[in-house]
Amino acid sequence: MRLFAALLPPEEVLDEVERAIAAHVGRVDGVRWPSRETWHVTLGFFGEVPERALPELEVRLARAVHRYGPFELAFAGFGAFPRVLWAGVTGDSLVRLADSVRAGARRAGAGETDSKRFHPHLTLARARTKVDMKGLAESLGEFSGSAWGASTVHLMRSHLGPPVRYESLAEWAFADGSAKWG
Template sequence: MAEQSRRLFLALWPEPALAERLHQLAGQAHRDCGGRIMRQETLHLTLAFIGAVVEDRLPELLMVLGRVRVPRFHIRLDTVGHWAHNHILWAGCTEVPPALLQLAADIRREVAAIGLPVSEPAFVPHMTLLRKARTPYVPAVFEPLEWDVAEWALMASCLAPHGADYQRVAAWALD
């Protein structure tokens, strides 16, 4: 019998007010770009995607992730970009906080140290707003979105007909 596994990733999850503003931005972009708007409750910034992890490995993963210590930081989402190769429209920051880069690097190092794969070699901090966007989006007015990041989370992803559903497995406060 095959062992149970979960599709896991690590992410920053915006507070509801920020998620609502991002979702509004996605709605505005959708009028120009088409595509599929990400559901408000699924908006996040991926730090690392691990993939399928058998349940027996979960305690070890939680232990090593608990060693990651990074101070709180602030993200200013001040740009909207489009990747033509995968038709993703995203929100990001022109200046990436060093603590965000450190958090992603530390997480990836700890996950790799226990032999689990981290499938994204280059970390490009972004929040996907639209999938299958036909064109880039240039907002007439774009008010930067401010985000004081206080925690990060280990999430499980379950694929469903309407897209992915996410379940929080564990979370850690930033120092």
């Protein structure tokens, strides 16, 4: 199973992002715009995970998530990685949460846990070939979305399709506000 942990933003903030990019969607050669139904904020990508590792992964992820209380996030600005256009995500506890989730997955022996530095973002488009994604990000201008409360982490399964789709296998709510951080 191809798995990752993610936050699923509420519809109303996704509406704001969708409006901000609407003029560009489908109008840039060589750029694929994933379906909004697939939009998420990845906390950790685990790759192929054997089914036998799933129970331990779920225990470790639950433990990691329960160390945190709910917190606020917001989408802010656009940027680019090579061949990827994204909306940035701000929130004080997000990096610590992602580190905890990734550490739990490593302890569970969950596949190819991503070791790259965490950069919180929402992927909006991917280029099939070399496209100036930085220019596209700049053309979108400034963006600042409404704040939203993160309160649940999902363990997601990728079905590569076509079409690509994601399935939530499990979810964990954060502890109340009195929980200790990181």
